[in-house]
Amino acid sequence: MKLLKIEDLAIGFKEASFKNIKGEVFPGTITALMGINGVGKSCLLKTLGHLIPAQRGSLQLAGKDFSQYSALEFSKMVSLVLTEKFQVDFLRVDELVSLGRSPYTNWWGDLDSSDQQIVSQTMQQVGILDLKDKFFSELSDGQKQKVLIARALAQNPQLLILDEPTTYLDIPSKIELLKLLRKIADQNKVAIIMSTHDLELVKSHVDQVWLMGSDGQFETGSPESIESAGLFQKYFYFN
Amino acid sequence: MNAKNLLLGFIVIFFVGFLLLYGESGLSLNAALINELRLPKVIVCLLAGGMLAIAGLLMQVFFQNPLAGPDILGVSSGSSLFVAFWMMASVGFSPAISDWGMSVMSFLGALSVFLILIFFLHKNMSRVSLIIVGLLISSFAASGISMLVSLSETLQLKNYLMWSMGSFRNVTSPELPRFVLLCLLAILPVLFFIKALNQFLLSENYALSMGVNVKKTRILFVSFAAFQISIVTLFCGPIGFIGIIAPHLARQFLKRSQLNLLLPATFMIGAILALVAESVLVLAPSSSISVNAVLGLIGAPVIVLYLYRQREWSA
Numbered sequence: 001m002k003l004l005k006i007e008d009l010a011i012g013f014k015e016a017s018f019k020n021i022k023g024e025v026f027p028g029t030i031t032a033l034m035g036i037n038g039v040g041k042s043c044l045l046k047t048l049g050h051l052i053p054a055q056r057g058s059l060q061l062a063g064k065d066f067s068q069y070s071a072l073e074f075s076k077m078v079s080l081v082l083t084e085k086f087q088v089d090f091l092r093v094d095e096l097v098s099l100g101r102s103p104y105t106n107w108w109g110d111l112d113s114s115d116q117q118i119v120s121q122t123m124q125q126v127g128i129l130d131l132k133d134k135f136f137s138e139l140s141d142g143q144k145q146k147v148l149i150a151r152a153l154a155q156n157p158q159l160l161i162l163d164e165p166t167t168y169l170d171i172p173s174k175i176e177l178l179k180l181l182r183k184i185a186d187q188n189k190v191a192i193i194m195s196t197h198d199l200e201l202v203k204s205h206v207d208q209v210w211l212m213g214s215d216g217q218f219e220t221g222s223p224e225s226i227e228s229a230g231l232f233q234k235y236f237y238f239n
Numbered sequence: 240m241n242a243k244n245l246l247l248g249f250i251v252i253f254f255v256g257f258l259l260l261y262g263e264s265g266l267s268l269n270a271a272l273i274n275e276l277r278l279p280k281v282i283v284c285l286l287a288g289g290m291l292a293i294a295g296l297l298m299q300v301f302f303q304n305p306l307a308g309p310d311i312l313g314v315s316s317g318s319s320l321f322v323a324f325w326m327m328a329s330v331g332f333s334p335a336i337s338d339w340g341m342s343v344m345s346f347l348g349a350l351s352v353f354l355i356l357i358f359f360l361h362k363n364m365s366r367v368s369l370i371i372v373g374l375l376i377s378s379f380a381a382s383g384i385s386m387l388v389s390l391s392e393t394l395q396l397k398n399y400l401m402w403s404m405g406s407f408r409n410v411t412s413p414e415l416p417r418f419v420l421l422c423l424l425a426i427l428p429v430l431f432f433i434k435a436l437n438q439f440l441l442s443e444n445y446a447l448s449m450g451v452n453v454k455k456t457r458i459l460f461v462s463f464a465a466f467q468i469s470i471v472t473l474f475c476g477p478i479g480f481i482g483i484i485a486p487h488l489a490r491q492f493l494k495r496s497q498l499n500l501l502l503p504a505t506f507m508i509g510a511i512l513a514l515v516a517e518s519v520l521v522l523a524p525s526s527s528i529s530v531n532a533v534l535g536l537i538g539a540p541v542i543v544l545y546l547y548r549q550r551e552w553s554a
Contacts, residue, residue: 051444075450086303086442091496102438103450109434109499155449 002063003027003158003191004048009057011040011047016055018044021218023210025191027158030181032202032223033195035212036235041195042083042163044212048193049080049161062158075103079155081148081162087137093147094132097123100154119154125187126150126180142173146180153184160184162194166201174198178205199232211235244492248507255514256281259521279415283407284513286422287471288481292489292509293429294467295482296502300436301460302356303443304366305549306542308483309468312369313376314352315479318472319403320380321348326399327391345473349465352376357461404529405476407517418474425467429502432459436498478513479531480538485509487545512537 004025010016018040025031035041046052048059050066059066061077069077079100100122101115111119123129126146131139136147145165152160162181166174178201185192193210196202202209202223209226211219213235219226226232260277291309298307298314309315321344329337352373359372384403388396402409410418435456438446447453471478489504490496516533 046444049448051447070450071447071452072450075448078448080445080448082442082444084442084444086440086445087305088440088496089305090490090494091440095495095497096441099437099441099445099449102434105434107431107434109437 001027003061004193005058005060006048007058007060009047009059010055011043011052012055013043013052018212018216018218019056020216021057021212023218023220025159025193025208027189027191028185029207030185030192030194030205031208031210032206033193033210033212034197034199034202034235035195036214039212039214041212045080045161045163045193045195048159049078050074051080072103075155077157078159078161079152079157081145081152081160081165083163083167089135089137091136092132093128093134093136093139094119094123096136096147097128097132097150097154100151100156103155118156122150122154125184126153141168142170142177145169145177149180149184153188153190158190160190160192162192164195164197166196166198174201181205199236203227244504245507248504248511251511252285252507252514255511255518256285258518259284259514276412279410279412280408280517281514282415283410283418283475284517285510286419286426287407287475287478288485288513289506289510290422290426290467291471291478291481292485292505292512293426293502294464294471295484295509296486296489296498296505297429297436297460297464297467298482299486300439300498301457301464302360302366302369304369305487305545306366306370306483308480309349309464310377310477310479311483312352312356312373313380314349314356314373314465314468315472315477315482316377316380317352318345318348318469319477320383321345321351322472323384323387323399323403326402327387327395330392330395342469342473345469346465349469349472350462353461353465357457402476405478405531407475407478407513407530409476410474414474418470421470425463425470426506429463432456433498433502436460436502440496440498477531478534480534481509481512484538484541485512487541488512 002024006021006023009021010019011021012018021044033041033044047054061069098111098119101111101119102109104115105111120129123132126149128143128146128150131143131147136144139147166177169177181192181194182205184190206223209221209223211226211231213219219231259281295308298309298312299305322341325341325344329340332340355376356369356373359369388399391399435451438449438451443453485508486505489501489508492508493500493504495501512534516530519533520528520530
């Protein structure tokens with residue numbers, strides 16, 4: 001069954017800056033969102049994450065319109081890994097990951113035993129269990145990215161949205177991250193949408209590509225079909 | 240948890256509190272003296288210091304800025320300016336109206352500075368620029384106040400100057416219950432949004448994605464911080480530095496950022512700072528040192544040290 005269905009969507013911060021977006025996302029798949037800088041990838045991801053309103057069009061999550069969800073219900077369905085940097089001293093990794101449980105906890109934010117179990121399972125799955133007592137500010141970029149992914153997973157989402165998760169990583173870490181995302185998609189049956197510029201990784205690791213063309217065209221398809229239609233060529237290589 | 244640190248905090252508070260209660264001019268145990276003068280002072284130090292510290296912490300989380308504080312962002316000054324204006328303007332009003340007006344003005348002053356800061360925050364002003372705006376608001380308020388002072392009659396001037404020095408001794412024992420009640424009203428509700436504060440630790444967008452009603456929470460943060468700062472300013476005059484340094488010291492002390500732990504620790508350290516500053520005045524009773532002078536001597540180096548340790552901190 002479709003998890004996310006987008007029809008005739010127009011996005012933008014103040015006015016519609018990119019129109020006619022449509023697409024579908026299924027559980028357990030990875031979708032790569034591509035496009036040159038400034039075309040509106042972050043804006044689309046923020047719209048899908050319900051951080052900013054859609055300018056027009058319909059967005060359905062698990063058969064229900066976005067507007068039918070309360071903020072809390074939505075947070076139990078969709079979680080995010082954003083590009084924005086934040087500076088918090090002395091925030092431990094396990095505390096940061098635990099924040100992902102906050103939609104489920106009581107007024108004081110207490111973790112019950114099942115919350116704690118989910119937090120440690122998530123840290124194990126992402127491979128950061130050995131970092132749990134470290135401070136977030138001490139970690140490398142790759143480790144930080146994993147911690148943020150663990151936080152998002154602890155939220156127990158059906159849709160995980162990541163804004164440029166591979167950008168600051170070296171090549172081995174990029175590959176490791178995509179393998180991790182594949183594992184998450186398979187094991188948790190989570191649908192993943194991520195924006196990225198890494199063409200080669202996209203070709204080998206994702207199920208579906210959404211391409212926001214610099215000419216305002218929105219193209220969707222498998223990496224192979226996008227490749228054979230010459231669309232990567234059209235939008236990413238210049239003669 | 241850090242039960243040991245907590246205990247240590249309590250011991251320090253008891254010790255300094257005891258010193259203030261009984262230590263002044265020898266070990267005088269005159270009960271009336273203690274009840275009438277010293278006990279109110281100790282209670283005011285505890286509550287005002289702790290509350291300013293919490294206001295600072297709320298602001299640091301809200302503005303995502305470790306340098307935010309009631310004084311550095313100009314909130315205390317805004318409150319002072321409005322109070323000064325009312326002190327000069329309310330001549331001839333009945334005492335009741337004049338009193339009420341002063342409370343309202345103190346709150347409005349703090350709130351209006353917050354509104355200015357939020358406006359700039361929403362225009363994506365950088366954290367460093369926002370602090371400069373805060374400092375400019377302070378100097379604007381100081382200029383405004385000095386204009387008012389030069390226009391005023393002698394009696395108000397004297398009242399105002401006394402008040403503007405800042406002191407934990409301004410609250411008299413009949414006023415004490417009202418002060419304590421207001422403090423409790425301003426502090427206790429904060430416990431109910433500790434969870435939201437934690438969710439705000441990363442960023443507003445992350446808070447939003449975890450189901451927080453960001454608009455409502457923002458209004459709560461800001462009104463409570465303004466309420467807290469205005470109570471202290473109203474009763475004690477402008478008090479500097481506690482709001483900005485207490486959260487830092489608490490973080491250093493606990494090595495944690497989770498608000499469930501940090502908030503009580505910050506309160507405690509704010510209270511200790513106020514008590515320590517006040518006891519310095521007690522130890523040098525002949526001169527007329529103001530509590531702000533002592534806090535400045537402690538506070539400024541602490542901030543500089545913090546900045547030095549955070550060299551890679553970016554705007």
